[in-house]
Amino acid sequence: MRRRVLLRAALGAMGGALAGRLMAAPAPGLADERPGIARGTSLEFSYDSAVTGRRRKASVYLPPGYSAQQRYPVLYLLHGIGGNQDEWRGYVRAHIILDNLLADGAVVPMIVVMPNGRALADDRVPPAEQTFTAEHIAGFAQFERDLLQELIPAIDRSYPTLAQRGSRAIAGLSMGGGQALNFGLGHPETFAWVGGFSAAPNTRPPAELLPEPAAARRLRLLYLSCGRKDNLLGVSQALHDYLQRHGVAHAWHVDEFGHDRESWAENLARFARLLFR
Ligand code: FER
Numbered sequence: 001m002r003r004r005v006l007l008r009a010a011l012g013a014m015g016g017a018l019a020g021r022l023m024a025a026p027a028p029g030l031a032d033e034r035p036g037i038a039r040g041t042s043l044e045f046s047y048d049s050a051v052t053g054r055r056r057k058a059s060v061y062l063p064p065g066y067s068a069q070q071r072y073p074v075l076y077l078l079h080g081i082g083g084n085q086d087e088w089r090g091y092v093r094a095h096i097i098l099d100n101l102l103a104d105g106a107v108v109p110m111i112v113v114m115p116n117g118r119a120l121a122d123d124r125v126p127p128a129e130q131t132f133t134a135e136h137i138a139g140f141a142q143f144e145r146d147l148l149q150e151l152i153p154a155i156d157r158s159y160p161t162l163a164q165r166g167s168r169a170i171a172g173l174s175m176g177g178g179q180a181l182n183f184g185l186g187h188p189e190t191f192a193w194v195g196g197f198s199a200a201p202n203t204r205p206p207a208e209l210l211p212e213p214a215a216a217r218r219l220r221l222l223y224l225s226c227g228r229k230d231n232l233l234g235v236s237q238a239l240h241d242y243l244q245r246h247g248v249a250h251a252w253h254v255d256e257f258g259h260d261r262e263s264w265a266e267n268l269a270r271f272a273r274l275l276f277r
Contacts, residue, residue, distance in 0.1 A: 030097055030100065030265050030266065030269055031092065031093040031096050031097050031100075031261070031265045032096065032100075033096055033099075034099070034100055034103065037064075037099060037100070037103040038064035038065060038099070038102070038103065039064055039095075039099050040061050040062055040063045040064050040066070040095055040098060040099055040102070041061070041062040041066065042059060042060070042061055042062075042089060042095050043059070043060045043061075043062065044057060044058075044059060044060075045057065045058045045059070045060045045113070045154075045155070045158070046058075047150055047151055047154035048150070048154075049119070049146050049150045049151075050149070050150065051119055051142060051145045051146040051149065051150060052119050052120060052121050052123065052142075052146065053121055054121055054123070056115075056116060056119075056123065056146070056150075056151075057085050057116055058085050058113055058114060058115040058116065058151060058155075059085045059086060059088070059089055059113075059114040060111065060112070060113055060114070060155075060159075061089075061094070061095050061098060061111065061112040061113075061114070062111060062159075063098070063102055063109040063110060063111070064099065064102055064103075064109075065109065066109075066111075068160050069160075070109075070160060071160045071161065071162045072109060072110055072111045072159070072160060072161055072162060072167075073108065073110045073111070073161070073162050073167035073168065073169070073275070073276040074110065074111045074112070074113060074155060074159075074161050074162075074167065074168050074169070075110050075111070075112045075113070075169040075170075075171065075193075075272070075275065076113050076114075076115065076147065076151075076152075076168070076169065076170045076171075076180075077094065077112055077113065077114045077171055077172060077176075077268075078114075078115065078117045078170070078171070078172030078173070078175075078176025078177070078179050078180055079114065079116075079117055079172065079173065079175070079176045080172075080173050080174035080175050080176055080200075081131055081132075081136075081140070081174060081175035081200065082125060082128075082131055083125065083176075084116045084118070084123070084124075084125055085114050085115055085116045086114075087114075087173075088114045088173075088268075089114065091261055092173070092261045092264045092265050092268065093261075093265065094112065094114070094265075094268055097265055097268055097269055097272075098112065098272065101269060101272060101273065106272075106273050107272045107273055107275065108275060108276040108277065110272075110275065110276060111155075111159055111161060113151070113155055115143070115146075115147065115151055117140055117143045117172070117175070117176055117179055118136065118139040118140060118143065119139050119140075119142040119143040119145070119146040120135070120136070120139040120142070123139070137202065140175055140178075140179055140202060141182075141202070143179060143183075144179070144182070144183050144186075147183060148183070148187065148190060152168075152190070165188070165189060165190055165191060165192045166192045166220065167192075167276060168190060168191050168192065168193070169191060169192075169193035169194070169195070169221075169275050169276070170183060170184040170191045170193070170194055170195070171193075171194070171195030171196070171197065171223070171268075171271055172195075172196065172197065173197045173198055173264045174197070174198045174199070174200045174232065174259065175200045175202055177195075177196035177197045177198055177199035177200060177203070178196065178199045178200045178201070178202035178203035178204075178235075179202065180194060180195060180196050180199075181194065181196040181199055181203050181204070181209060181239070182202070182203065182204050182209065185209045185210055185216070185219075185222075186209075188215065188218045188219065192218070192219055192220040192221075193219070193220050193221045193223075193274075193275055193276070194219060194221065194222050194223070195221070195222075195223035195224075195225075195267075195271045196223070196224050196225075196236065196239075197225050197226070197263065197264050197267045197268070197271075198225070198226045198227060198230050198232055198236070198259055198263060198264070199224070199226070199232070199235050199236050199239070200232055200235065201232070201235055203235050203239065205238075206238060206239045206241075206242035206243070207242070209239065210242070210243075210246075210248065213242075213243070213246035213247070213248050216243075216248045216249075216250075221251065221271075221274055221275070222243070222248070222249070222250040222251070223250065223251040223253075223267075223270075223271050223274070224236050224239060224240055224243075224250060224251065224252050224253070225251075225252075225253040225254070225255065225263070225267040225270070225271075226254060226255075226263070227254070227255050227256070227257035227258045227259060227260070227262075227263040228254055228255065228256055228257070229256070229257060229258035229259075230257070230258050230259045230263070231259065232259060233254070240252050251270075251271075251274070253267060253270060255267070
């Protein structure tokens with residue numbers, strides 16, 4: 001019973017934000033197409049998954065000037081609870097942000113993989129009233145195996161990647177931010193760069209995420225952000241407090257935004273600038 005009440009409360013709180021994602025105007029500047037600059041390429045990637053028993057899709061961004069003769073680090077970028085593999089492009093305009101940063105020489109050329117983080121046989125975005133069902137929440141947790149056992153190996157077979165932890169990053173927004181923290185901190189052998197933007201309550205409690213705080217020294221970057229107006233700020237704040245108490249170095253950025261693309265555009269840019277250096 002309690003669970004159902006909590007889910008309904010969460011749905012009520014999030015309904016506005018999810019609807020808002022379709023309506024809000026793009027962030028000025030950062031995510032605006034700049035004329036005359038070189039553009040990256042966006043592709044649909046598909047892979048077989050023994051985890052869902054289906055063929056699954058991911059959106060892949062190749063940087064401008066991409067060449068199969070070079071090798072690239074990879075950023076895995078995870079969407080929110082109401083999104084899919086198109087949310088970072090369609091809602092945040094991640095590809096435009098990356099093009100702009102690359103034109104300024106502000107980021108290392110990288111491949112960006114935007115998966116569908118709902119590892120279910122039916123991984124379509126559910127109707128709004130089913131967003132918070134136990135089955136759908138479980139799909140986001142199950143994505144850990146799909147990512148590690150299926151998607152990453154498939155990407156490393158298909159593209160000229162630098163296939164080691166020091167050249168692999170994971171970040172996400174909201175539900176995907178929780179996934180990125182859970183999977184990234186849980187698998188230091190796979191990821192050295194981890195970012196959670198507006199991480200949702202699917203984030204494991206701090207003492208479970210990092211039971212041995214000293215282990216975080218293996219990370220090259222742990223990045224946390226959230227908007228001051230975001231109802232989920234407490235999740236990130238609790239992790240920040242724990243990290244501070246245990247002397248774990250991390251980036252912490254609280255901005256003036258809410259649970260929205262302005263915050264995610266800004267923090268994608270801040271995070272990307274720090275990667276792979
Ligand atoms: C919750 C509130 C919000 C929750 C998830 C979210 C798992 C995710 C929001 C988003 O991805 O935008 O209680 O529980």
